Amino acid sequence: MHLFSDYHLHPQGHRLQPYSQELLQPWADHARRIGLRDIALTDHDRYHRGVDFDEIDRLRAANPDLKIRAGIELDNDPVHSAAGRAWVEKNWNQLDFVLGSIHFLRGDWAFDHAGEEAEFARRDINEVYADYYERIRAMAASGLVDCMAHLDLVKIFGFRPTNEFSDVLDAVLSEIHNANLAMELSTAGWRKPVGELYPSDEIIRRAIATGIPFTTASDGHSHVQQGGNFERLAEKMSDLGIPEVSIFNRHQRSAVPL
Ligand SMILES: [Zn+2]
Numbered sequence: 671m672h673l674f675s676d677y678h679l680h681p682q683g684h685r686l687q688p689y690s691q692e693l694l695q696p697w698a699d700h701a702r703r704i705g706l707r708d709i710a711l712t713d714h715d716r717y718h719r720g721v722d723f724d725e726i727d728r729l730r731a732a733n734p735d736l737k738i739r740a741g742i743e744l745d746n747d748p749v750h751s752a753a754g755r756a757w758v759e760k761n762w763n764q765l766d767f768v769l770g771s772i773h774f775l776r777g778d779w780a781f782d783h784a785g786e787e788a789e790f791a792r793r794d795i796n797e798v799y800a801d802y803y804e805r806i807r808a809m810a811a812s813g814l815v816d817c818m819a820h821l822d823l824v825k826i827f828g829f830r831p832t833n834e835f836s837d838v839l840d841a842v843l844s845e846i847h848n849a850n851l852a853m854e855l856s857t858a859g860w861r862k863p864v865g866e867l868y869p870s871d872e873i874i875r876r877a878i879a880t881g882i883p884f885t886t887a888s889d890g891h892s893h894v895q896q897g898g899n900f901e902r903l904a905e906k907m908s909d910l911g912i913p914e915v916s917i918f919n920r921h922q923r924s925a926v927p928l
Pocket residue numbers: 743771773819820
């Protein structure tokens with residue numbers, strides 16, 4: 671099984687860097703080098719001003735052997751996400767793919783940043799998980815996304831709830847299914863302290879049972895992170911019995927057998 675699509679990439683990295691061929695071509699070059707044929711550029715919505723659809727068209731013209739999808743990762747940034755949502759609505763017809771994610775919890779806490787372990791230790795972990803999944807449900811129901819990113823990101827530092835969260839997860843997965851969204855399998859979790867795929871095997875099994883389709887993703891913030899650990903992900907998908915992957919063109923999802 672060879673995975674050919676990476677649907678979570680950040681050409682701008684962690685700062686505003688307007689799209690240009692100089693910025694984007696290395697992503698196409700590296701994708702081709704490692705056997706990717708279909709990639710989605712999904713910068714954080716707080717950097718939407720750097721996204722340029724004409725530059726994406728130029729990149730497509732220069733790399734006709736690759737499918738290059740125009741996307742964005744929409745989150746719940748307390749400062750920027752209102753403008754991000756407005757931008758997604760305005761540019762919906764030019765976008766192929768919108769990821770939905772949660773990066774902020776109660777008190778505008780950017781919980782996944784390096785060094786936030788102390789705050790995890792200080793808070794009530796069950797409350798943190800309940801807050802996180804409530805926000806995930808709201809994002810899934812927003813009508814503005816095609817796919818949920820790193821669904822259990824809240825485990826990033828390895829803090830686990832002590833309460834049972836099965837019912838909450840089932841409600842989240844029902845919401846995702848009812849909204850007809852896909853869910854990504856993100857290898858980023860393997861390079862984070864938790865050292866585990868996003869989402870967990872348990873969530874993946876429940877998602878399969880619910881009928882939710884999957885994309886494959888690295889969440890690369892540098893072009894060399896594209897397709898990271900995809901051999902390992904292919905093994906995992908094979909073990910879990912996932913025979914196909916979802917791709918998107920202008921928000922239209924199709925399934926490709928692997
Ligand atoms: Zn994210």
